[in-house]
Amino acid sequence: xxxxxxxxxxxxxxxxxxxxxxxxxxxxxxxxxxxxxxxxxxxxxxxxxxxxxxxxxxxxxxxxxxxxxxxxxxxxxxxxxxxxxxxxxxxxxxxxxxxxxxxxxxxxxxxxxxxxxxxxxxxxxxxxxxxxxxxxxxxxxxxxxxxxxxxxxxxxxxxxxxxxxxxxxxxxxxxxxxxxxxxxxxxxxxxxxxxxxxxxxxxxxxxxxxxxxxxxxxxxxxxxxxxxxxxxxxxxxxxxxxxxxxxxxxxxxxxxxxxxxxxxxxxxxxxxxxxxxxxxxxxxxxxxxxxxxxxxxxxxxxxxxxxxxxxxxxxxxxxxxxxxxxxxxxxxxxxxxxxxxxxxxxxxxxxxxxxxxxxxxxxxxxxxxxxxxxxxxxxxxxxxxxxxxxxxxxxxxxxxxxxxxxxxxxxxxxxxxxxxxxxxxxxxxxxxxxxxxxxxxxxxxxxxxxxxxxxxxxxxxxxxxxxxxxxxxxxxxxxxxxxxxxxxxxxxxxxxxxxxxxxxxxxxxxxxxxxxxxxxxxxxxxxxxxxxxxxxxxxxxxxxxxxxxxxxxxxxxxxxxxxxxxxxxxxxxxxxxxxxxxxxxxxxxxxxxxxxxxxxxxxxxxxxxxxxxxxxxxxxxxxxxxxxxxxxxxxxxxxxxxxxxxxxxxxxxxxxxxxxxxxxxxxxxxxxxxxxx
Ligand code: BDP
Numbered sequence: 001x002x003x004x005x006x007x008x009x010x011x012x013x014x015x016x017x018x019x020x021x022x023x024x025x026x027x028x029x030x031x032x033x034x035x036x037x038x039x040x041x042x043x044x045x046x047x048x049x050x051x052x053x054x055x056x057x058x059x060x061x062x063x064x065x066x067x068x069x070x071x072x073x074x075x076x077x078x079x080x081x082x083x084x085x086x087x088x089x090x091x092x093x094x095x096x097x098x099x100x101x102x103x104x105x106x107x108x109x110x111x112x113x114x115x116x117x118x119x120x121x122x123x124x125x126x127x128x129x130x131x132x133x134x135x136x137x138x139x140x141x142x143x144x145x146x147x148x149x150x151x152x153x154x155x156x157x158x159x160x161x162x163x164x165x166x167x168x169x170x171x172x173x174x175x176x177x178x179x180x181x182x183x184x185x186x187x188x189x190x191x192x193x194x195x196x197x198x199x200x201x202x203x204x205x206x207x208x209x210x211x212x213x214x215x216x217x218x219x220x221x222x223x224x225x226x227x228x229x230x231x232x233x234x235x236x237x238x239x240x241x242x243x244x245x246x247x248x249x250x251x252x253x254x255x256x257x258x259x260x261x262x263x264x265x266x267x268x269x270x271x272x273x274x275x276x277x278x279x280x281x282x283x284x285x286x287x288x289x290x291x292x293x294x295x296x297x298x299x300x301x302x303x304x305x306x307x308x309x310x311x312x313x314x315x316x317x318x319x320x321x322x323x324x325x326x327x328x329x330x331x332x333x334x335x336x337x338x339x340x341x342x343x344x345x346x347x348x349x350x351x352x353x354x355x356x357x358x359x360x361x362x363x364x365x366x367x368x369x370x371x372x373x374x375x376x377x378x379x380x381x382x383x384x385x386x387x388x389x390x391x392x393x394x395x396x397x398x399x400x401x402x403x404x405x406x407x408x409x410x411x412x413x414x415x416x417x418x419x420x421x422x423x424x425x426x427x428x429x430x431x432x433x434x435x436x437x438x439x440x441x442x443x444x445x446x447x448x449x450x451x452x453x454x455x456x457x458x459x460x461x462x463x464x465x466x467x468x469x470x471x472x473x474x475x476x477x478x479x480x481x482x483x484x485x486x487x488x489x490x491x492x493x494x495x496x497x498x499x500x501x502x503x504x505x506x507x508x509x510x511x512x513x514x515x516x517x518x519x520x521x522x523x524x525x526x527x528x529x530x531x532x533x534x535x536x537x538x539x540x541x542x543x544x545x546x547x548x549x550x551x552x553x554x555x556x557x558x559x560x561x562x563x564x565x566x567x568x569x570x571x572x573x574x575x576x577x578x579x580x581x582x583x584x585x586x587x588x589x590x591x592x593x594x595x596x597x598x599x600x601x602x603x604x605x606x607x608x609x610x611x612x613x614x615x616x617x618x619x620x621x622x623x624x625x626x627x628x629x630x631x632x633x634x635x636x637x638x639x640x641x642x643x644x645x646x647x648x649x650x651x652x653x654x655x656x657x658x659x660x661x662x663x664x665x666x667x668x669x670x671x672x673x674x675x676x677x
Contacts, residue, residue, distance in 0.1 A: 001038060001227060003046040004183035010443045010636065012187050012451050013478040014118075016050050019043075020481075021121040023051025025063035030078075032071050036107035039189075039227040040066055040114045063125060064117065066102045068110055078103050081131040089194070090135035091116070095128050103131075108194065108229040112136075115190040119474060121481075137424060140355070140384060140431025141461035142195035142233070142316075143188065143454075144279060145438075149173075149199070149206045149214075154522075159200050160390050162397035163439030163446040168198055170440075172206070174217045181224040184438060189228035190478075191458025196230055196436075201281035201318065203237035211236055211264060212244050215271055222272045231276035233316065238280060238300065239288035240264075251293040252303035261307035269311040277313035278304050279357070284321050297321070297342065298349035305351035316384060316433065317350075319343050319358040319374055326538040334550075334558035335538030336362040336585075339374045344563075348380035355430045357384045360410045362560075363539065365393050366516040367406075367507050370572065370582055373563035375423055376415030384430035385410070385423060389453050390437040394506055396525050397437060397446035399647045400619060401506045402499040404456035404468035411464040417567045424464035432461040447643050448636050449499060451479065469500050482631055491631040498619045505619075507581075509612025509651040511658075512605045513595075514585030515541045515549065518658065526650060527657040541584065543665055547591055548601070549584035561586060580604075591666040605662050606670045609655040616651035620644040 005016060027044045031037035041055075044066070048054055056062035058075075067078040074082060077099040081092055091104040091113030102113030116134060117124045146159035147166040157165045167180045175181075188196070198221055199207045210218050211234060222232040241247045241260045251257055268275050282289030282300055290300030301317040308315055322338035339362060350356060356378065361369025365388040375383060387407055388394075394401045411424040411432075434457045437445045445451045455475045459466055476495050482488045510527070511518040517539035520528040532539045541548055551557030553573050561573040571577045572586045580595045591602035599607065623644055626632060660677040663669070670676055 001042040003042055004179050004186060006180065006183050008442065009180070009183070010448065011183075012444050013455055013475055014187060014190055015479075015481065016047075018118060018121070018478050018481045019047035020051045021125060022064060022117060023047030023049075023053050025053045025125065026056045026061065027053065027064040027066065028056040028058070028060065028062035028075060030058070030065070030067040030071050030075060031107065031110055032068060034107040035227045036111040036229045037068065037071075039229075040107075040110050043114060062099065064100045064102075066110055066114060067104075068107060069103060069105050074103075077101050083131065086133065087135055090133060092131040092133055093117070093124075094131035095124070095126070096130075097128070100124050101131075111189060111229050112192060118190065119478060121477070136192060136462045137464055138428055138431045138461050140195055140314075140433070141193050141458060142197065142384075142431060142433040143193055143389070143436040143457075144197035144201065144235075144386075144433055145436050146200040146202075146390070147198065148204065149210075150204070152204065155200075155202075158439055159202065160388075160392045160435065161437075161439050162390065163437060163444060163450075164441040165439055167438060167440050168217075168221055174220065178220060178224045180440065181221060182227070184444075185225045185228035185230050187444075187454075188230060188458060191455050192462035193458045194230055195233060195276050195431075196225060197233040197235055197279045197316070197433075199235045201235045201279060202285070202287060203235050203281075205243070207235070208237045208240055208243060210234055211240060211268065215268060218268075218275075219271050222275065226274065231274055232272065233276040233279055234268075235279040235281070236304075237288065238282045238290070249293070250288065252290055252295050252299045253293075258303055258306065261303055265307040265311065265313070269313075275311070275313060277308050277315055277353075279316045279318070280304065281318045281320065284318065285324050289321075296346060296349070298346045298354075301354040301356075302349075302351050305354040309351070309353050314353045314355055316355050316357045318386070319356055319372075320364075320386075322538060324538065325536045328534050328536065328540060331542075331551075332558060333538065334552060334560055336550075336552060337558060337560050337563065338362075339372060340377060340563045343374055344377040346381075347378040350381050352382070355382045355384045357386050357430075357433055359386045360407075363516055367394055367503075367510055368514050368581055368585075369516065370514075370568075370585060371410055371413040371415075371423060373415075373560075375426055376565060377563070379426075382430040383427050384433050385427050387432065387434040387457065389434040389457050391450065391453070392435075392524055393519065394503070395647070395650075397450045398525075398643050399506060399616075399650065400447070400449050400498055400502045400644070401453075402449075402456070402468070402472060402502045403453050404460060404471055405500075406503050407457070407460055408464075408466075408468050411460060415565055415568060422464075432457075432464075443636070443639065448640055449495070451475070452499060469496065472496065472499055480631060487631040491626065494622050494626055497622055501615075502619070505612050505615040507612075508608040509616065509654045512584065512608055513549075513580060513601065514582035516585070517541075527654045529657060529661045542588055543662075545665055545667075547589050547593070548662075548665075549588040550586070551588040552586050557588075591662070591668055600668075602662055602666050602668045603671050606659055606672075606674070606676070609659050610674060613648075613651040613655040616644075616648045620648050
């Protein structure tokens with residue numbers, strides 16, 4: 001197997017230099033003939049060929065031993081660290097008597113152990129240390145692609161994609177050369193990702209056929225992911241038995257429908273034995289679903305789960321179900337309530353191999369939302385939390401917006417207070433899923449710095465408690481692996497300054513205090529304060545001359561706060577206790593309402609927007625100072641500079657529109673006398 005180093009494509013976090021610590025030493029690999037084990041051997045051989053090291057034969061001395069417990073008698077160095085069962089995908093890492101050892105029970109664990117050594121670099125060959133066990137906290141660590149085969153007239157090739165076309169298809173046909181997919185698989189494996197959904201959850205007619213007569217394309221993609229331990233999943237259309245099978249119904253309780261799914265799924269596994277399963281968006285934004293037949297979403301998910309069960313597959317059933325044809329004059333219908341209203345009563349009714357995939361917030365990947373109450377309400381259901389690495393609502397990969405701090409808050413949220421379980425604990429058997437931000441752009445992610453979001457997603461899915469700044473530091477080290485000279489340290493410092501706090505900066509210059517959807521309708525880039533206010537989509541802020549915010553209390557509002565258990569039901573219900581950053585999500589308040597911070601709502605809006613736009617300008621200035629250093633190539637520097645120009649322009653546009661809007665609505669001038677319009 002050849003290792004994919006793509007010419008003409010920025011290699012992201014695994015350039016050849018990142019392998020110098022391993023590649024310059026002697027490594028013994030004792031493993032089987034499985035796909036991931038063969039990959040480890042090929043990776044080691046490639047690194048050695050580049051950096052002058054060697055592969056040690058059996059019995060020969062080595063600096064690094066990578067061994068599988070099942071592959072024959074363990075080399076002596078590995079025997080010394082062997083202990084209790086390591087478990088699926090895990091590995092032990094130790095350094096004793098001058099030998100670094102990675103020991104795993106299964107080949108995927110060996111692969112992850114190999115990449116851990118790459119991540120640690122020279123440090124993995126330093127002082128002795130006892131065996132540390134590494135295991136993924138979450139079983140499924142998955143990226144969903146919203147890729148279309150055909151170019152969709154409105155959404156383009158990749159729905160909500162900001163990095164060019166699809167890495168799988170172009171203009172209706174599969175790429176002949178899929179080496180880009182292999183290189184992508186390699187990047188993902190190095191972060192711990194083990195599953196990928198390859199097509200859009202809005203399954204149009206062409207993409208629906210991936211399940212049947214275009215299955216060969218899925219198999220070809222699966223073949224590229226397999227060496228890196230990643231299973232492929234397919235988004236399917238719930239009405240497929242009608243559209244593809246010629247039946248007159250897709251009723252999940254109809255025997256013919258059940259048979260059709262079983263038969264069709266059997267054919268998929270005959271071609272792709274390690275196929276992961278299905279992803280389904282049903283009864284949502286125009287997609288068909290079980291409601292048409294008077295059936296529940298558990299009925300819908302279970303027919304697919306039953307078809308997949310004999311083959312070890314799972315169905316990811318999305319909980320993103322709401323009325324997108326709402327009457328905006330009706331203040332009692334609340335889109336935030338919808339997923340809980342639909343799904344919480346179904347707890348315990350889903351099959352074991354059905355995973356309910358819940359967006360992290362109750363609305364739709366906004367910059368700031370509370371954690372979805374569905375995640376705390378279904379203890380008898382396997383849950384996966386869905387994040388959006390693609391930056392639909394967070395700057396569309398034109399703005400620097402490092403999202404790991406947001407995800408880390410979500411994963412650490414405890415529904416029942418400090419002693420309760422965190423979101424990450426609730427999702428151990430379901431997993432973490434995110435919409436990918438990758439396309440055929442040379443930098444993979446459009447904005448070169450948006451790669452950090454992809455990297456961080458995988459790392460947090462493996463270990464949700466990791467510190468976002470430390471993860472960013474890993475990404476910097478692996479992406480710009482240059483020595484410890486002054487320039488490298490300067491680059492590291494600059495990237496932290498730009499990125500660590502960038503999500504909060506973005507929040508400051510966009511929609512304030514948990515109010516959502518002040519974006520331009522349709523493409524969702526840039527400000528439009530009232531863009532969604534008088535539409536059918538259920539995303540309102542209710543600003544008038546006196547105040548702003550959505551009353552979601554039980555006392556006087558939509559009752560959404562009642563979907564949380566105590567203490568959060570009480571915290572969010574109470575105007576006095578509700579956290580400032582979510583105030584307008586839960587309450588409608590006068591502009592003069594005083595926040596915990598001591599400022600009024602309207603003054604906070606002015607202050608945050610001036611500060612946010614200034615921070616964006618400061619980011620651009622810091623980046624400009626790097627010009628001419630050795631550590632970052634001119635093309636990358638240029639691309640980031642251009643994008644920072646756009647970020648500054650856009651931040652000022654946000655500031656001016658939002659501030660002017662609230663000055664006009666409220667009539668309250670800025671306390672500091674700054675010019676607003
Ligand atoms: C929304 C996107 C839309 C997706 C939808 C979903 O705007 O393109 O189809 O989410 O998650 O945020 O299904």
